[in-house]
Amino acid sequence: MSDHIKLTSHPHSGSATQAGQVHWGASSALARGPLVASLTQPATRNVIGTHSGSYSVYRALAVASGHLDREHRPDLTNTAPVARIGPNPQWTEPGKIISLDPWGHCVSEVFAEQIAAGLDVRPSIAITKAHINMPELKDAITAGRLKPDGDILAENGDVRVTKAAIDPVWYLPGVAERFGIKESALRRALFEQTGGMFPELVTRNDLKVFLPPIGGMTLYFFGDVEKLGKPETKVACRLHDECNGSDVFGSDICTCRPYLAHGIEVCIEMAQRGGVGLVVYNRKEGRALGEVTKFLVYNARKRQVGGDRAETYFARTECVAGVQDMRFQELMPDVFHWLGITRIDRWASMSDMKHGALVAQGIEVVERVPIPDELIPADAKVEMDAKKAAGYFSESVPEAAELTLAKGRGLDE
């Protein structure tokens, strides 16, 4: 490779690329065509952006510092998925899946010939197996709520799971349609709000697929994954948006980890009854506002006159971030379409936005499972009251007077 910088903003000579056009939603992987984001064979590229989401920046550091050969191509020997997912009918239904590549886990199989011929096609999804163990699950065994079965759940609290990591792959016309906006408006905002990082967003209207530099999601499956997509299979699910402070460190200002642990309990029960449990973990820290914004909001909440209380919970976020929430659940149902899920029997979530997004995409939610009151930390009462008052699923909505009470701890307590 020469030392010249190759601009991506305009087609390379002979731009009818070797990879060919992408026919998103086509009836087979071959008809859709491989997605090629190769940085070393620019003429073959048929997408905007690059693999590995935000980690592409670390890859840049590795190349710049001489630790990684920029020509390196992954050796995919033995990396194939441990469980078969799809193809499901939703993969080719127009508009159903627009934010991930349904063939992303099996590219080394379906595009084997193209890869052997030298085309740089890479997986955007990987599926493996693991054991997980959380102290809350041991507590549930001790309390008699969960019973070890020696298969899914062991005496020591180990749980056998299958897990999948998914990098986002956006089909821009589909994303624009989902949000009811013009593709040109979406492209322009993406270009401008990333500081002009991907010029092709505005110069290459012929490229319709974008690998955005953001975090993806992880799926944890409990029970037999390959039963998904069959109408008789009962499904329990917790859809969880990342909250590192609570999920990992047990911070008590919110209900995130308790609800996640409860959701996993619901998933294990479902798997033990012959169904499948699914936790979807989205990298959307702090309502996709990020942790810096989140911690600024915590301070604003706790220092405001009148103390930390539900009636000003959303207003304090809006003061700092300009909006209450940027998770935009519109794209979230795609993963259920990918798995062939049309009905969720037990849905461990109280969020009206998540529920609304699923229903809008034609996915039936049979039973909504709220977090049990005894699992809500004291400092998280502010958040819970505010969310219930704003329309979260609940058996009881707090009275207006409740919302004015300072229930959150002060910063120095």
Ligand SMILES: [Zn+2]
């Ligand atoms: Zn949280």
